[in-house]
Amino acid sequence: MSSVIGKRCVCRVEVSRVEWNFLHPWQRTPQSKSTGTAFVIEGKKLLTNAHVVRSATDIRIRPHGSTRRYPAEVLYFGPDFDLALLKIKGEQEEIDFFAENGKDHICSSGKEPDAKRKKFLHGLQFATDLPALHESVHVVGFPTGGNTICVTEGVVSRIDFLGFSKSLMLTIQIDAAINPGNSGGPALNSEGLVTGVAFSTKSHKKNQPLSNIGYLIPIDIVKNFLGRCQENPSTYALSPIIPYRFHSLENKSLRLAHAVPDTVEGVLLTSVCDSMKGFLAKGDVLTGIDDRKVSNDGQVQLRGDETIQHGYLLRGKFLDEQVRFSVFRNGEHVISSPAVLRYIPTICPRWESVDYFPDYLILGTVVLLPMSTYLQCQKGCGTRLSASTTNWCQKWPHEWEGKEGLVVLTEMFSHEVCFGYNRPYWRFVETYNDIPIKCLAHLRDLWEESMEQAKESDDRNGDSNSAKTFSFVRLGLEHSDDIVFEVRAAIQAQADILKQQHIPCPSNITQSNPRYKS
Template sequence: EEVGSCTYTLSPSIPYRWHSLENTSLRMAHNVPKGVHGILIVDAASAIVKGALQKGDVLTKIDGTQLADDGQLTLRGQELIQHNYLLRGKQLNEPTVFSVYRDGKHLSNDGPNDPPCVLKDLPYICPRWADVDHQPDYLILGALVLVPMSLNLMSSKHAGKRLVATCKDWCLKWQEEESDETTKNDSNDNSSKKLGWGDKEELVVLTDIFAHELSFSYSRPWRRVVSYNGTSIRSLCHLKDMWLQSCKKSDHDTNAASPATPTTTKIETSQTCTNILDDNNTKTQLKEEQQPIPSFARIELEHDDDIIFEVSRAVAAQRDIMETHQIAKPWRICGKNPKYK
């Protein structure tokens, strides 16, 4: 069926992060007896495991298969393999029984009140397959090239240590959990529960800056884009929508500034040169008032100064850049590859 439809069913994600229990001091700190063997759970996706795994648990068995202190298990006699094999080999939505050692008791999620966990493919804020079977997504904003962050892009030699470290921190967050920032901001509002990613769907990165008069003195790409005109960026598509709104507003302001009807003033022969100059100054002031107020696009970068463009100039520069570099479209945003389900 998959061959005929040219699709590929993804394998379930590992819904937890773990640490080996080979260190004696670590075992003593977590009160793990000598006869208990397994791995230490340091974090878990609560939306998937639903209490079957908690931080500080010792995962001893998966579907009845015993785990060693280094996370390995025996396969086909004497062969050793990491326990991830047991989960990666499953189908999506296939149940899994976890056996843990918690607070001095051995527990399993195989009862009527604690059913087995149903494994799923967990989304990553930095996609693993961002460049498979299609061209990378991009957005040209004035003279800037912006793309969504992916694991492959993170391994680029141009990505600095700060950018990589920030993206790795985001990758350690489960989508459904509350972030530290959410807890601080909403400490007085228990009814507002936000995702661990906040409202983000992906991370947006500035990867290149075209040489143009518009971008003069802006010379440090490979920075994460945090906000646009003070609004936090959820995704590349969200940034594109905000940019288009700025372009429409700039066009509207320009069209709204229609020339006013000139005021005719009869100049008598006795009028002095000073009066004529005053009249000319008044006309000049009227022309200045008729000019539209320029609108600006402020792109806030993480660990760097903001980039500010005047919108109408940025639109003209974007048109010149696309013509010079033979770029057909100012953006290409496809989203997740539909062939991978």
């Protein structure tokens, strides 16, 4: 990383962001600021981490060695691999950025740089393979503690398949320090090629980071992300999810119970998504993926004597890419016809502004939110809700029992209409007048129908109280008693609460994001 040209491609990212208030999604949090790192790649684009530019209202890019900060915007946001692609905002700004990025690279003779140096003006180049264990890497970025570029050196300690960014992904562990501000910076090998992108440091306890342990997104994943961006200019295709759950077959009793001979190695499929119907089935022993053999503990050969969990073979696939599974079924070895991998939605969406939004419903005095809020507000939700959420998140779409999402009661504003309802919050709302609730939008429609019926009744009967027929809303809660409101009283309470709390609208239900293909 001694090349001045290489350093010029690494930029400081300054972000202003306004995020949701997850418990009160009709509000937003105060503006906050943070920094990260990005680097120039071919095509006059910049690569960084998704979390660096999440919820950004303003992005500024300052190249190393420059005092000018350029406006930028997000082209593609990939939360599944924590990567984002940026571009300089404005035609003239883009021209100036790349001209400034290369202005110091004219030789003293006044001639243009030679071809080998000139190509760096168009972006850092990528390595072709994963780095070897013990290979030295240089992490370049703008970590906290200063405003200038910082280069740290370390070695590759481990390559593993771990849970990050609310999904499993291939990762590289290194012993170089990665601190806030490093995120999105390149890790370069001895040839100056990008071998990974810095993105995380793990903690063994909350707010207690482990010393000298950092993680990189491997260049294989980076190329996969960029391929998804190029596949369709208007949308980003979320990566496939592993379409089954499995148990290792190291236990002798388990092998006997499923009649698995000692000569067969693989893992037992305990649950299979319906998208794999005809290819995989519960009770199959998965013995191979394409031409890679799966061991009894779920490992496959990575290279040489290195092994890794077999799931990485599937997580690196493109949507609609084909894969062949080898299974041991009913005493026979079977190779499936080519199966197509697809994105599998979860009933509790994971990524804000991607597969869930700041949706809410005020029904009378009750605040109702989609269960995705739980992912951000787990503290204080209670053990019962945590257990129920975990159970639901383990279900495949065909097991959702007619639901499209989960609704949770999080709060009840003080008002005469709910006086006496002293009970814990954070409960699933299961029914509305004994009708099973499909999702928050379905619940809103049922409530609006009740309001319309009450209005029509009042229009027919005028102001005569004796002619009024009372109607009620009964919310059936999981692990708690029902909540009952008289409809007219709840309508008035809702109006009072909206005015009192300065809530602009009684509900917000957002359509799916057209920018994401799933």
